[in-house]
Amino acid sequence: MKLSLRCWLPLLALPFLVHAAELKIDVGHGATIYTTAALLQRPDVRTITVPNDVAFHRTMQYRAVPLAALLDRLDSRDHLQFVASDGFAAEMPAALVLDRRGGEAWLAIEDPAAPWPGLSQHRGSAGPFYIVWTQPRGVPVNPEQWPYQLAAIHRLDDVAARFPAILPDPSQPAGSAVQLGFTVFQRTCFACHTLNGEGDAKLGPDLNLPHNPTEYLRTDLLRAFIRDPQSLHRWPQAKMQGFDTQALSDADLDAVLAYLRHMAQRKAAH
Helix, strand or coil, X not given: CCCCHHHHHHHHHHXXXXXXXXXXXXXXXXXXXXXXXXXXXXXXXXXXXECCCCCCCCCEEEEEEEHHHHCCCCCCCCEEEEEECCCCEEEEEHHHXXXXXXXXXXXXXXXXXXXXXXXXXXXXXXXXXXXXXECCXXXXXXXXXXXXXXXXXXXXXXXXXXXXXXXXXXXXXXXXXXXXXXXXXXXXXXXXXXXXXXXXXXXXXXXXXXXXXXXXXXXXXXXXHHHCHHHCCCCCCCCCCCCCCCCCCHHHHHHHHHHHHHHCCCCCCC
């Protein structure tokens, strides 16, 4: 039986769609749109090897461009947001990229001629663009700072300036568990969740409205859920990944819980 032209069209269009993928970068001097094809033709594109890749949990090879080369006139005091097509929004200080404090950041580009394998646990593809890191230099890069399915990079004010409703009470001293928890929250939870209705992520529920998880989960269950979400709800399609002790130390987890308990008393008006 012959396939109709209508059946063939999606197959014929697939390479074109991958080639047509676009990444928008705006660091304050006007937006630049990069296509897959243009990035793969750059003179600085390299084949890199990434051991223990965060998304694939094994050694991976990519065609990639140094991320700093795409961030023209960016200052190390600036702040960046990485937005994925699924609603994930990672916040990152520019210094982490420019000063290489956590290693060297690369923009990995999915080549239509050699597509990447699918991700595990119903997460689809990591492409067409993915931030990966090589040569760690002692400052840990959090798993949330490896955004895949990347669609845009923006220079923005930092989180505290943009979203005042997520700030702890100013009476909390610097170095307190609540203030430390706020810092950890920004680099972990805030990439997927909003709090008090504020934030750019669209992947997970709000963590304070109408209820804070510390209000309806025992501390031991909440800790277990953050370590392994499937330990609380067996849900094969769930997108939340657990945080092991390398990604989130016990001390940092304690601090996040202290921040969430604190914010449960600082709910924004409904």
